[in-house]
Amino acid sequence: MKAIVSVLAACLALALGGCSSGGGSAGPASGATPGPSISGSPGAVAELTKDDLLDPHGNVTLYVGNESEIDSVDIVVTVDGVEVIDRDFKDDHAPAPERFVLRLAPGKQLLTARSVKGKVTLSRSFTVKDKRWMFIDYVFAPTYSHPPQPRQFLFRVFSEPIYFD
Numbered sequence: 001m002k003a004i005v006s007v008l009a010a011c012l013a014l015a016l017g018g019c020s021s022g023g024g025s026a027g028p029a030s031g032a033t034p035g036p037s038i039s040g041s042p043g044a045v046a047e048l049t050k051d052d053l054l055d056p057h058g059n060v061t062l063y064v065g066n067e068s069e070i071d072s073v074d075i076v077v078t079v080d081g082v083e084v085i086d087r088d089f090k091d092d093h094a095p096a097p098e099r100f101v102l103r104l105a106p107g108k109q110l111l112t113a114r115s116v117k118g119k120v121t122l123s124r125s126f127t128v129k130d131k132r133w134m135f136i137d138y139v140f141a142p143t144y145s146h147p148p149q150p151r152q153f154l155f156r157v158f159s160e161p162i163y164f165d
Helices: 002-015
Strands: 060-068 072-079 082-090 098-102 107-115 120-128 132-141 149-158
Touching: 060 072, 060 082, 072 132, 082 098, 107 132, 107 149, 120 132, 120 149
Parallel strands: 060 132
Antiparallel strands: 060 098, 072 082, 072 107, 107 120, 132 149
16 A cells, blocks of 8 residues: 555656656756756656746747748747747848747757748757757748748757847
């Protein structure tokens, strides 16, 4: 009976988010920044959701923009299969793309961006180490650009902050 109670207590602790992404502690220490484990990585227990990854105090800042001749384009962004963004982005010539802050575990990640209306998909691996800043921009300018720009996502990862004027 004692063993069953111990197993049930451990399962409850895991279900309530008490699992760690490594190191053997019951959770991140105060001030620690590691993110949750992505499904399929060591230590992963349950499927992560958008709410698990979107965190205003996270370690990865992602900027997403639409610099195209299309007024509005749908953009879906996933990180290791977890959808973090799914919305339309207007080409309003804003001074900066929209900012999203994520908490990701250290190590290799796979980012996928796709647009049905924009007719393009991009998949790129990147490595999270400390803080990272990333930029995804949908580009399509067949008439107003010389040379014309085909439908594409531009993607860059930086180890220092990105500034926009």
